[in-house]
Amino acid sequence: MANGLVIAAKATIVNGSTGDSLILIIAFILLLILLKHFAWKPVVKMMDDRQKKISDDLDGAADSRAKAEAMAAKRQAELKNSKAEAIQIVNTAKTNGEKRRDQIVSDAQTEASQVKDKAHADADQVRTEALNSARAEVGQIAIDIAESLIKKDLDTQDQQNLIDAYIKGLTNADETK
Amino acid sequence: MENKYQYLTFLGLTFNVANCLSIILTALVVFFLVFFLSRKITMRPGKRQNVLEYLIDFSNGIVKSIMPGDEGKPFYFYIFVLFLFLLVSNILGLFLEIKVNGFTYTKSPTADPMVTMPLALMSLVLSHYYGAEKYGFKGYLSNFARPVGFMLPMNLIEEFTNFLTLSLRLYGNIFAGEVLIGLLVMMTQGAGLSGVFGSIAAIPLMMVWQGFSVFIGAVQAYIFATLTCVYFSRKITRE
Numbered sequence: 001m002a003n004g005l006v007i008a009a010k011a012t013i014v015n016g017s018t019g020d021s022l023i024l025i026i027a028f029i030l031l032l033i034l035l036k037h038f039a040w041k042p043v044v045k046m047m048d049d050r051q052k053k054i055s056d057d058l059d060g061a062a063d064s065r066a067k068a069e070a071m072a073a074k075r076q077a078e079l080k081n082s083k084a085e086a087i088q089i090v091n092t093a094k095t096n097g098e099k100r101r102d103q104i105v106s107d108a109q110t111e112a113s114q115v116k117d118k119a120h121a122d123a124d125q126v127r128t129e130a131l132n133s134a135r136a137e138v139g140q141i142a143i144d145i146a147e148s149l150i151k152k153d154l155d156t157q158d159q160q161n162l163i164d165a166y167i168k169g170l171t172n173a174d175e176t177k
Numbered sequence: 178m179e180n181k182y183q184y185l186t187f188l189g190l191t192f193n194v195a196n197c198l199s200i201i202l203t204a205l206v207v208f209f210l211v212f213f214l215s216r217k218i219t220m221r222p223g224k225r226q227n228v229l230e231y232l233i234d235f236s237n238g239i240v241k242s243i244m245p246g247d248e249g250k251p252f253y254f255y256i257f258v259l260f261l262f263l264l265v266s267n268i269l270g271l272f273l274e275i276k277v278n279g280f281t282y283t284k285s286p287t288a289d290p291m292v293t294m295p296l297a298l299m300s301l302v303l304s305h306y307y308g309a310e311k312y313g314f315k316g317y318l319s320n321f322a323r324p325v326g327f328m329l330p331m332n333l334i335e336e337f338t339n340f341l342t343l344s345l346r347l348y349g350n351i352f353a354g355e356v357l358i359g360l361l362v363m364m365t366q367g368a369g370l371s372g373v374f375g376s377i378a379a380i381p382l383m384m385v386w387q388g389f390s391v392f393i394g395a396v397q398a399y400i401f402a403t404l405t406c407v408y409f410s411r412k413i414t415r416e
Contacts, residue, residue, distance in 0.1 A: 017184060019192035020200070021295040024286070027204040028299065032258050034208055039215035040254050043229055046218045053220065 183280045199286040202273075203266040211261070236260045236402065243406040252409055255303065260402040263287065263296075263347070267394030270355050271387050285394075288352040290344060297344035300405040301336070308412030323415060343404055350397045354390040361386060 183194040214229035222230060236257040240249040270285030286292045309317040321332045361383040 017191040017193040017196065017289075017291055019185075019187065019190035020196040020286075020289060020291045022190060023192065023197045024200050024292050024295050025299065027200050028258075028262065028296070031204045031208055031262065032255070035211055035258055036254060038208075039211045039229070040257070042218045043215055043226070043233060044253075046220065046222075046226075047230060047233070050220055 181280050183282075193289070193291070195281050195284055196286050196289050196292060199266070199269060199283050200292065202283060203262060203269055203286060206265050206269070207258070207261045210265075232261070233257060239399070239402050240406050243403065244410045248413060249406070249410075251307070252406065256402050256406060259296075259300070259405060260398055263398035263401050264395060266292075267347075267351050267398055268391055270351070271358065271390050271394070285351050285355055287347055287397075288355045290348045293344040293348040294340075296347070296401075297340050300343065301340055301408060304405075304408040304412040307409060311413045317412075320412070320415065339408060343401065343408075347397050347401055350393055354386075354393055357386055358383070358390065 182196075185192040185194060211229065214225045214232075216225065217223060218226060233253075237253050239260065240252050240256050243249070244252070266287045267285055269283065270288060273283050275282040287296075305317070308320060311317075312320060322329045323332075361379050
């Protein structure tokens with residue numbers, strides 16, 4: 001058996017078929033060309049593309065993360081601002097309302113006092129007028145009473161004087177009219 | 178081992194029909210395997226594309242383990258095809274053996290020095306080419322006298338020993354595997370040990386040896402690709 005091995009090995013080397021080498025080189029070079037064209041280029045291109053895409057995506061993700069964080073911070077700040085603003089608005093409204101209330105109250109008070117004063121003045125006037133008219137009437141009544149009393153006691157002379165005076169008064173009254 | 182081969186003579190060259198057929202078969206298997214795997218290339222890889230990308234990553238890893246960085250990029254494709262070709266050709270003879278009229282027509286093509294030698298030659302010629310491309314022809318020649326002048330004969334001898342060890346290591350491993358398989362086949366046919374007992378004993382042995390041969394074939398393909406990378410890197414770097 002060992003003998004057979006040696007013989008086989010010898011046979012392979014001695015009968016070395018140089019054509020096989022040629023065939024191998026041709027086949028291998030053809031294989032290289034065909035595989036490069038049909039498989040290697042598209043696959044490697046895709047692998048490179050994928051690698052590029054992944055790194056781009058990672059960069060993009062980092063970017064959007066940073067953006068989102070900035071946005072969140074901004075929102076937070078805005079929220080705080082708007083809270084302060086709201087408080088300010090409420091405060092302003094409160095002060096405004098108080099002012100307004102005070103003004104209304106004071107206005108009402110002044111108005112009321114004015115009305116009161118006016119009423120007082122009116123009342124005084126009415127009383128004065130009433131007194132005056134009452135005085136005049138009382139005077140008239142007194143005169144009438146006096147007249148009716150005097151009619152009996154007056155002599156003609158006096159009566160004449162009185163009549164004159166009266167006529168004079170009438171003329172004066174006419175003139176004034 | 179009574180493998181008989183048919184020989185053809187053409188233009189003064191001798192062709193071993195079994196080797197030629199096996200080489201062509203191997204090339205076809207590799208091509209259609211990769212071709213089949215590389216259909217429908219998409220950004221989100223499917224099953225086939227994943228397999229192919231795994232293979233590519235693996236062969237790229239062989240190059241990267243020797244030449245990390247961009248200097249290894251031109252060799253990725255060559256190493257990929259070399260590795261697949263060797264893997265298929267090393268394993269081909271393990272499961273496919275066609276005999277017609279006593280003549281063998283398929284076997285592992287790498288079980289023949291006439292096949293492994295041109296493979297090693299191709300790798301080494303490529304390494305010289307890349308060396309000359311990188312340093313210019315003068316620089317390439319002066320690299321033989323590095324690191325010191327008296328190393329010149331040693332470096333020249335090394336080129337031949339590289340060639341011989343690269344080709345004959347592969348040939349020896351695969352050829353030995355084939356020889357042992359042939360012996361075991363003979364045993365199952367009752368030609369080796371005594372009759373029925375031999376056949377029964379040979380079957381598990383054969384299974385074990387075939388499994389081991391697959392392992393050896395893969396390891397030898399890996400070693401061949403790695404050493405090719407080593408020779409490339411030696412030619413394109415100066416100590």
